Amino acid sequence: MRKPELKAIGVFGILLATPVLAQTLPYHADPDAREMLPSPTPVPAIRFLTTADFxxxxxxxxxGELVGFNxxxxxxxxxxxxxxxxxxxWPWDQVATALSDNLGDALIAGLAMTPENGELFDFSSTYLALPGRFVTRAQDIEGFRPDALSGEPVAVRAxxxxxxxxxxYLPNVEAMPFDTESAALEAVKSGTVSAWFGDAMRASFWLNDNLACCGFAGEAYFRPHLFxxxxxxAMPAGQDPVRHSIDWALVRLKENGALDELYLRWFPxxxx
Structure with missing residues (x-):
């Protein structure tokens, strides 16, 4: 299963926005990866598999043109x-099988790194992490402290x-569950809750249309075991030359600024 599912946030509007709040990507790879050398085994081509619904x-x-960050x-x-x-x-319900049948060399479509998938596939280094963040009304951003939310209502997806x-981590807050992120974020906008906590990427699309009222507050939380x-x-298990080449390229793209450029373009x- 892919994470996150973004359709409900109205993502197409981001392409019209001015990237006034964009930041460059943090460095997700191991610092030692900066010294990575090109693959010793040449790769003649890379056949990427993807979907058209993400x-x-x-x-x-x-x-009808295939587009997107990936x-x-x-x-x-x-x-x-x-x-x-x-x-x-490929259709989402067939693309992983196509990869395992060696109909492609690499799958770039948000396949989750589950134990089941790990038995079939190897994975590149992370190119986009998905932190959790708080969103508050604009007047509450400066000086925001999570520990000050004790007893306050905080919206979250159920x-x-x-x-x-x-x-x-914050058992003293009054967590208020909502069925969707958009409903929870609207509760921040209306003042029903003091803050929202959830997937920062989903929130970024909602904020794109609501910058006058609200914004991210506090730090980004990276908790891979939770988020x-x-x-x-993903690549078929054992395809080390392809995996090595992709990891090497990701390091180079971060170092030369190209990965940041793509991030700024698609996530203003x-x-x-």
Whole structure:
């Protein structure tokens, strides 16, 4: 299963926004990866598999063209490695099977790093982590402290990892569950709750249309054991030359600024 599911937030509006609040990506890879050398085994081409139903990562625009953050990233990886690149679109319920049947070399579509998937696939380093963050009304951002929320109502999506975070780390807040992130964020806007806590990426799309009222407050929380490892690229197990080439390209793209450029283009309200 992919995380996050973003359709309900109205992501298409981000392409029209001015990136006034965008930040560059933090460095997700191990610092030692900066010294990584190109793969000793040449890779003649990379056949990427993806889907067309996961905006803003991989989807078809109004003209039917395949676009998105993942699509741009796949192409930049191939340029960096200097190999031919193809991108094949599959239905979500078939794409992992296509990869395991060696109908492609790499899957860039948000496949989760579950134990079950780990038995079939290897994964690249993380190229986009998914932190949790608080959102408050604009007047409450300056000087925000999570410990000051004791006894205050905080919106969260029901039965989510972020609700578990609040229960584990801030047990004194009054967690108010909502069925969707958008409903919970609207509660912040209306003043029904003091803050919202949840997936920062989802919130960034909502904030894109609500910057006058609200914004991120406090730090970003990276808890892979709760929020997941983030977005990676999957490959059939044992395809070490492809995995090494992709990891090397991700390091180079971060170092030369290309990965930050893609992030700023597709996520104008930064979530770090």
């Amino acid at each position: 905006p803003p990562f991989n989807y078809r625009d109004e003209s 699509i741009d990233l796949a192409r930049r990886i191939c340029v960096e490695v200097d190999v031919a690149c193809t991108i094949q679109v 039965d989510s990892a972020h609700a578990e975070f609040l229960d584990r 997941g490892e983030g977005l990676t690229i 309200v930064g979530f770090y």
